[in-house]
Amino acid sequence: MQVLVVEDDTRIAEALTEALQRFGHDVDWVGSGAEALKAAPSTDFVLLDLGLPDLDGQEVCRRVREASAVPIIAVTARSEELDRVLVLQAGADDYLIKPYSMRELLARMEAVARRVHAPAAAQAPGGTGNAGELCAFGPLLVDMRTRQVQMDGELVQLTRREFDLLAALLADAGAVRGREELISEVWDPNWHGSTRTLDVHIGSLRTKLGGREWIQSVRGVGFRLVLPGQR
Numbered sequence: 001m002q003v004l005v006v007e008d009d010t011r012i013a014e015a016l017t018e019a020l021q022r023f024g025h026d027v028d029w030v031g032s033g034a035e036a037l038k039a040a041p042s043t044d045f046v047l048l049d050l051g052l053p054d055l056d057g058q059e060v061c062r063r064v065r066e067a068s069a070v071p072i073i074a075v076t077a078r079s080e081e082l083d084r085v086l087v088l089q090a091g092a093d094d095y096l097i098k099p100y101s102m103r104e105l106l107a108r109m110e111a112v113a114r115r116v117h118a119p120a121a122a123q124a125p126g127g128t129g130n131a132g133e134l135c136a137f138g139p140l141l142v143d144m145r146t147r148q149v150q151m152d153g154e155l156v157q158l159t160r161r162e163f164d165l166l167a168a169l170l171a172d173a174g175a176v177r178g179r180e181e182l183i184s185e186v187w188d189p190n191w192h193g194s195t196r197t198l199d200v201h202i203g204s205l206r207t208k209l210g211g212r213e214w215i216q217s218v219r220g221v222g223f224r225l226v227l228p229g230q231r
Contacts, residue, residue, distance in 0.1 A: 001044040001113070005029045006036040006060070007075075008053050016047070019102050033060040041068045045109060050076040050087065058090045065091025065159060069147075071112045075100070085200050091159045094188070111188050115164070135170060137227045140209070142170060151210055161186060162205050165198075169215065169225035178222040 003020055007013040008031045017027045028043065030036050033055030040046050046064065050057030061072055074087045074095040084095055093112045096105060135142045141150040147163050149156040158166065164186045169177060183198055202223060206212050216226050 001109075002026045002028070002042075003045045003047060004036065004039050004043040005047050006033075006052070006057075007031065007047075007049040008051070009049075012049075023106060033057070036060050037063055037067075040064045040070055043070060045113070046070055046072045047105075047109075048072055048074050048092070050074055050078060050083075058087050061087055061090040061092050069160060071109075073105075073108060073112060075105075081196065085197055088161065088197055089159070089200060089204065091161075093160060108188075115188075137173070140214075140227075142166065156208050158205070158208060162201055162208070165201055165205060166225075169223065173225045173227050176218045176221050176224045182222060 003025045005013055005016055005020070005027055007016065007029065010031070013029045013031070017029050020027045028039060030039055031053075033052045036046070036048065036052075037060065041064075048057055048061060048064075052060065057074060057076065061074060064070065064072065072092045074092040075098065076083065076087070076095060077098045078084075079097050087095055093115070094108050096108060135144065139152045143149075144167065147158075147160075149158055149163065149166065165182065168182055168185050179198060187197070202215055202217075206215050209215075214226060216224050218224060
């Protein structure tokens with residue numbers, strides 16, 4: 001892959017660039033948020049340090065995600081849960097806390113790339129069209145091919161993770177999807193982060209869909225997508 005390393009520490013950036021090249025990746029390196037915003041749309045993968053000299057990494061992540069679907073792993077020394085939640089909300093596909101091993105970084109890159117290029121989720125029962133096409137449920141319209149969502153004819157701006165979560169719920173609409181099941185499918189089977197991350201994304205998805213009635217919490221189990229006619 002063509003990998004963009006966004007890191008202001010020259011020593012770290014040079015070591016990371018050399019290691020990635022040894023494993024067959026083509027690497028570009030930039031040391032600022034402004035440079036990252038220019039370079040990100042034309043690369044295959046972004047490794048984003050959050051402690052940049054000009055822009056906070058979370059803001060860089062948010063702006064990149066608004067313009068591009070390129071996979072992003074945030075690499076940070078910030079270990080607080082709130083920092084991790086915020087960068088995931090900003091559109092990062094994963095995060096890695098410094099110091100980390102090259103083996104773990106490569107494994108996470110592979111996992112993110114696999115999810116990004118995986119086939120779209122199967123269409124939920126009761127909709128129209130086939131997998132990869134339009135799924136219409138009352139005012140909700142989901143295009144699995146273009147990953148676009150509309151509500152009452154208005155485009156709904158979802159992050160990559162929010163769309164993946166919606167697709168996972170749509171794949172078996174009306175059925176209860178367990179919390180661990182959703183985390184494994186949307187994040188990673190080996191996810192070790194807080195399940196609070198799932199709650200944050202569910203809350204954001206509800207807000208963007210216009211209300212809590214679309215996604216029902218099932219206490220102690222998980223969540224279910226409730227379509228018109230099932231309420």
